[in-house]
Amino acid sequence: MKVYEDGMPEYLMAWIQKQHVFWVASAPLSIDGHVNVSTKGLRGTFHIVNSKRVWYEDMAGSGSETISHVRENGRITILFNAFEGPSRIARLHGKGTVCEFGTPQYNELLTPSDRHPGSRSIIVVDVERVSTSCGYTVPFYEFRGHRDDTYYKIAERLEKSDLTAQDEIPEKAVPEKGLREYLSTVNSKSIDGLPAITVAQDVNRGPLNPMLGTFPRIKPTSTPETRDTLGKAGMVMQIVDVRFLVGIFMGLLLSILYSRVGVALVSVKAE
DSSP states (O other): OOEEESSOOHHHHHHHHTOSOEEEEEOOSSTTSOOEEEEEOOTTOEEEEETTEEEEEEEOOSOOHHHHHHHHHOEEEEEEEOOSSSOOEEEEEEEEEEEETTSHHHHHHOOTTTOOTTEEEEEEEEEEEEEEEOOTTSOOOOOOOOOOTHHHHHHHHHHHHHHHHTTTSOTTOOOTTSHHHHHHHTTSBOTTSOBOOOSTTOGGGOOSGGGSOOOOOOOOOOOHHHHHHSHHHHHHHHHOOHHHHHHHHHHHHHHHHHHHHHHHHHHHHHO
C-alpha cells in the first residue's frame, strides 16, 4: 500500500542513510524533451538536513541532464530501493536548487577538505511529498562493496592539471585537460540544449583552482557492511597489513637465530 507524507519520518531517514545507491529523475518542460534518470552511488555524497530537505554531491560525468532540468523548472524525484531486508520503495518528490562548484552557495555546504574529487555541483532538494510502497517486485541483491577508486583517480588527474597550470597561465585562461575545461565543454548543456554548468566557462570569474583545496586521499572500501559480504578471503586481504606480515617473518627469523645461538653456547659449555 502506498503511503504519502509531507516529510520523511525518523525511521525512513535512518533507512535512507543505510542505502548504497539511489536514483534521480527529472525532465524538461518541453514535450519533446528527454526524461532523465540517473544512478548515484558514491559513498558519503548524500546528506539529510532534516525531514524536508536533502542534498547530494553531484559528480562530473558524461551528461548533465539533472542540472539542466533543475535549473529550468526545479522538478526532481529521488528514488530509494531496498535490496536487502524488508522490501521498501521510497520516493522524495520536491523542488531542486543547483549550487554549482565555484559559487558561495556550494562552499557553504561543502568545504574543500570534505569535497570529493570531481564534484561539480550540489543539488539541494526541498522535499514536498514523500511516498513509500511495498517494493515486493524488487529482487534481493547482495551488496559486495563499492567499486574501486578509478573514478577518483581520473577526477584527481583533471583537478591536478588545473592546479599545475595555475601559476603558468594568465589568470582568466582555462587550463587544458583540466576539470574546468571538461565541465565547460562536456557538461555545459543537456542533450536538449538546455544550459547546465555555467561557472566553469565564465572566464571573467577567474580560475576555479584556488577552490580545489587539498585532495582527500581515497581509501580502499572496507565498511562493516562490505566486510560481512566479501567473504573470509576478502576480509583477510583487507585486514592483514603487509607490515604486519613482515613483522611476523622477522620475529620468526630472530627466534630461529636465537635458538641456534643458544644451542651452540650449550654445546660449547658442555665441551
